[in-house]
Amino acid sequence: MLTVLHALQGQLCAAMERAFPEAAQQARAGGRPLDPQLAPASKPEFGDFQANGALPLAKPLGQPPRAIATAIVEQLAADPAFAELCEAPQIAGPGFINLTLRPERLAAEVQARLGDPRLGVPSVAEAGGGGLAPVIVDFSSPNIAKEMHVGHLRSTIIGDSLARVLEFRGHPVLRLNHVGDWGTQFGMLITHLKQVAPEALTTADAVDLGDLVAFYRQAKARFDEDEAFQTTSREEVVKLQSGDPISRKAWQLLCDQSRREFQKIYDRLDIRLSERGESFYNPYLEGVVADLDASGLLVTDDGARCVFLEGVSGKDGKPLPVIVQKSDGGFNYATTDLAAIRYRFGSVPDGDGARRVIYVTDAGQANHFAGVFQVARRAGWIPADGRLEHVPFGLVQGEDGKKLKTRAGDTVRLRDLLDEAVERAEADLQRRLAEEERTEDQAFIQHVATTVGLAAVKYADLSQNRITNYQFSFDRMLALQGNTAPYLLYAVVRIAGIARKGGNLEAGGSEEAGSGAPAPLTFTEPQEWALVRELLKLDGVIAEVEEELLPNRLCTYLFELSQVFNRFYDQVPVLKAEESARSSRLALCRLTADTLRLGLGLLGIPTLERM
RNA sequence: GGGGCUGUAGCUCAGCCGGAUAGAGCGACGGUUUCCUAAACCGUAGGUCGUGGGUUCGAGUCCCGCCAGCCCCGCCA
Numbered sequence: 001m002l003t004v005l006h007a008l009q010g011q012l013c014a015a016m017e018r019a020f021p022e023a024a025q026q027a028r029a030g031g032r033p034l035d036p037q038l039a040p041a042s043k044p045e046f047g048d049f050q051a052n053g054a055l056p057l058a059k060p061l062g063q064p065p066r067a068i069a070t071a072i073v074e075q076l077a078a079d080p081a082f083a084e085l086c087e088a089p090q091i092a093g094p095g096f097i098n099l100t101l102r103p104e105r106l107a108a109e110v111q112a113r114l115g116d117p118r119l120g121v122p123s124v125a126e127a128g129g130g131g132l133a134p135v136i137v138d139f140s141s142p143n144i145a146k147e148m149h150v151g152h153l154r155s156t157i158i159g160d161s162l163a164r165v166l167e168f169r170g171h172p173v174l175r176l177n178h179v180g181d182w183g184t185q186f187g188m189l190i191t192h193l194k195q196v197a198p199e200a201l202t203t204a205d206a207v208d209l210g211d212l213v214a215f216y217r218q219a220k221a222r223f224d225e226d227e228a229f230q231t232t233s234r235e236e237v238v239k240l241q242s243g244d245p246i247s248r249k250a251w252q253l254l255c256d257q258s259r260r261e262f263q264k265i266y267d268r269l270d271i272r273l274s275e276r277g278e279s280f281y282n283p284y285l286e287g288v289v290a291d292l293d294a295s296g297l298l299v300t301d302d303g304a305r306c307v308f309l310e311g312v313s314g315k316d317g318k319p320l321p322v323i324v325q326k327s328d329g330g331f332n333y334a335t336t337d338l339a340a341i342r343y344r345f346g347s348v349p350d351g352d353g354a355r356r357v358i359y360v361t362d363a364g365q366a367n368h369f370a371g372v373f374q375v376a377r378r379a380g381w382i383p384a385d386g387r388l389e390h391v392p393f394g395l396v397q398g399e400d401g402k403k404l405k406t407r408a409g410d411t412v413r414l415r416d417l418l419d420e421a422v423e424r425a426e427a428d429l430q431r432r433l434a435e436e437e438r439t440e441d442q443a444f445i446q447h448v449a450t451t452v453g454l455a456a457v458k459y460a461d462l463s464q465n466r467i468t469n470y471q472f473s474f475d476r477m478l479a480l481q482g483n484t485a486p487y488l489l490y491a492v493v494r495i496a497g498i499a500r501k502g503g504n505l506e507a508g509g510s511e512e513a514g515s516g517a518p519a520p521l522t523f524t525e526p527q528e529w530a531l532v533r534e535l536l537k538l539d540g541v542i543a544e545v546e547e548e549l550l551p552n553r554l555c556t557y558l559f560e561l562s563q564v565f566n567r568f569y570d571q572v573p574v575l576k577a578e579e580s581a582r583s584s585r586l587a588l589c590r591l592t593a594d595t596l597r598l599g600l601g602l603l604g605i606p607t608l609e610r611m
Numbered sequence: 612g613g614g615g616c617u618g619u620a621g622c623u624c625a626g627c628c629g630g631a632u633a634g635a636g637c638g639a640c641g642g643u644u645u646c647c648u649a650a651a652c653c654g655u656a657g658g659u660c661g662u663g664g665g666u667u668c669g670a671g672u673c674c675c676g677c678c679a680g681c682c683c684c685g686c687c688a
Contacts, residue, residue: 042631065668096631302685326685332686363683401680465626467616469681476623479636483635490650498647573647
């Protein structure tokens with residue numbers, strides 16, 4: 001419906017221009033051309049669109065807003081292109097102009113989508129031609145020698161979904177896993193392992209990952225207390241970063257082991273990622289500092305080299321620094337992040353040539369990224385048309401409203417959390433099968449439980465506005481009613497049921513064999529029209545997610561679509577309908593299923609035929 | 612001390628560029644099944660949008676103050 005919206009926008013602007021030429025000219029001269037304030041109708045009874053642009057004109061024109069609206073409507077009515085799209089506009093309330101599309105236009109839009117694998121969502125690749133600049137989505141980013149936990153869940157799921165939406169829109173997307181595989185933490189770990197488990201540094205898988213995690217914790221504790229250990233650790237970092245073969249080998253083994261473990265999770269969640277860890281940027285760190293120095297941004301303070309931020313003051317009103325080289329000469333995470341920005345926007349042989357870079361990390365890093373982004377901007381590393389965006393998200397909390405922990409008080413491992421979701425989904429399914437006296441084989445039960453369990457975890461996370469903290473609850477996410485994955489999956493299953501019971505969904509608008517052109521779609525019931533209007537919103541929703549990077553907007557849409565469909569399903573017969581209505585209703589079912597499958601697919605959620 | 616985010620129904624949350632009577636789901640209460648999976652549908656009750664100002668034709672939405680919660684703040688990431 002975006003194309004219709006654009007057409008109406010143009011017609012409204014032209015109508016306002018004709019109705020109030022002087023005001024329009026003045027407005028243009030003032031740099032603020034008249035705006036019809038066209039938007040989707042806020043309520044179904046207002047039609048499809050509303051234009052509120054008459055109201056703000058009342059004061060400057062010295063006329064009542066309804067009179068202004070009337071003048072605009074008169075001009076609109078004189079436009080044949082408008083008359084073809086819309087019924088006669090209604091003026092309502094203080095001066096809103098309500099627009100309702102002609103039924104045959106709506107039916108034609110549905111018809112067009114039935115034959116379109118993209119369901120009416122345009123691709124930037126078609127429009128812009130080749131040579132599109134890549135979009136980078138930086139997400140997940142676990143740390144080597146640590147297990148993935150719930151904290152990584154949000155980044156992984158949100159990042160994956162955003163990448164899928166951008167890919168669907170036709171952007172070349174680089175999904176980058178900026179794993180923590182460098183820096184002080186490795187010095188600590190290697191130093192500690194040399195003393196307690198030297199075999200881990202020379203032999204693959206000599207200790208298992210759980211032990212490695214424990215060793216890491218011990219190393220961290222020693223680092224915080226023991227000065228001699230700190231010194232040795234720092235020396236170890238220097239050895240690693242300068243390429244000492246023994247250190248490199250140990251590092252490689254540890255990374256490989258962790259990587260295999262991460263990959264199991266990614267495979268389970270069907271997430272594709274290219275690993276490009278912090279270590280990748282090691283060769284560029286000195287160049288970053290040199291660049292900053294050359295731009296005159298660098299200041300040495302307390303022995304550390306830093307850039308002082310503009311507009312951000314810390315204690316005692318002093319500007320806040322971003323430290324890029326520590327007093328011992330080492331680099332830190334800010335240096336690495338700066339090197340990454342420079343590389344990602346850099347042109348192709350020595351960079352990615354990206355024009356949009358998106359970081360999906362927790363909101364706690366907002367200050368850090370704001371600082372790093374400012375430095376990058378001042379250093380001139382971001383092209384004029386480049387977009388650099390931090391996509392923050394809130395904490396995962398338990399049902400007590402505190403940070404999610406196990407009963408024993410430990411961090412919840414992602415693996416365990418996914419297991420539990422699948423187990424609970426299976427228990428629910430078994431209970432339902434027993435109640436309904438259905439029998440299904442083990443493969444079916446496993447497949448449904450796995451799909452529903454993982455879908456529930458993903459959807460619960462994605463359906464919430466990411467900026468707020470998110471209260472994790474198995475009971476709520478697996479609930480069979482409400483804004484949950486099972487509710488949406490069930491809508492798809494219902495349509496699949498219609499297909500199984502004899503509804504030929506693939507026949508397009510027509511069921512008549514041999515008849516070349518499809519029979520025209522005819523809709524009579526309000527539930528049909530409600531479904532038609534809902535289906536046509538898809539392209540606008542996708543455009544919004546692409547721009548705002550809020551997957552919950554897509555979730556809300558899919559939930560509302562499912563609700564409208566369930567109402568239709570409940571109140572309007574499909575298979576038992578008279579022939580002319582039957583084929584049109586089957587077409588609606590098919591488009592609904594396709595829309596739900598596509599939308600859920602963009603959330604990383606596969607659908608089911610039966611459940 | 613400085614900065615960021617959040618505050619909407621009993622609970623969990625939506626609310627798009629400021630727009631008409633603030634919306635869902637859960638929970639509560641009451642209905643619907645000869646019919647495509649009732650994992651559904653229909654209805655009722657439930658609100659000082661933290662609070663006080665301001666901007667304007669119009670504010671949950673924008674601006675300022677205050678209160679509460681969470682998070683961050685020089686050489687960890």
